[in-house]
Amino acid sequence: xxFCNRTKxxxxxxxxxxxxIILSCKFCVEGVVCGECGLRIIEDARCPICRQENWRKGxxxxxxxxxxxxxxxxxxxxxxxxxxxxxxxxxxxxDDRILLLQRIWDNFLLILGLIVISTISGFLTSYIFYSxxxxxxNYAFIWISSPFIGLLEIRILSFCCGCKQSQWD
Numbered sequence: 001x002x003f004c005n006r007t008k009x010x011x012x013x014x015x016x017x018x019x020x021i022i023l024s025c026k027f028c029v030e031g032v033v034c035g036e037c038g039l040r041i042i043e044d045a046r047c048p049i050c051r052q053e054n055w056r057k058g059x060x061x062x063x064x065x066x067x068x069x070x071x072x073x074x075x076x077x078x079x080x081x082x083x084x085x086x087x088x089x090x091x092x093x094x095d096d097r098i099l100l101l102q103r104i105w106d107n108f109l110l111i112l113g114l115i116v117i118s119t120i121s122g123f124l125t126s127y128i129f130y131s132x133x134x135x136x137x138n139y140a141f142i143w144i145s146s147p148f149i150g151l152l153e154i155r156i157l158s159f160c161c162g163c164k165q166s167q168w169d
Contacts, residue, residue, distance in 0.1 A: 009021070012034035122150030
């Protein structure tokens with residue numbers, strides 16, 4: 001499905017740059033860390049966002065041990081990212097997109113049904129109140145004005161039937 005493509009790069013919660021993510025939090029969505037920042041916080045057992053213990057989903061290669069007190073050149077450090085379980089996304093999930101499309105479709109059908117019902121109602125009202133000759137001469141005008149007459153009828157009926165104003169606004 002074209003809506004479900006995930007990008008490999010996300011915004012790191014520490015440096016706020018869009019980079020390849022190697023660590024993510026099991027508990028919060030915002031706790032994603034890139035390779036450079038992951039090496040700096042490797043000894044910290046808590047998530048940088050929600051501060052939960054044992055937060056890591058993903059891993060950093062433990063082939064090179066770098067003490068936190070020494071400055072190091074990040075260009076020479078090899079980061080292995082092949083052990084990541086799942087990449088977190090900051091965009092809408094596939095389920096959220098499907099639900100959004102379903103709501104849009106439902107609203108479209110509701111509006112279409114309202115237009116059809118109001119047009120039929122307005123057309124029948126026009127047919128009843130106009131004479132046969134006027135109805136045949138102004139046929140196009142009656143079809144154009146029918147939805148508006150029908151909407152007016154539905155609105156008047158909603159007041160007569162006791163519907164609250166907040167249900168229609």
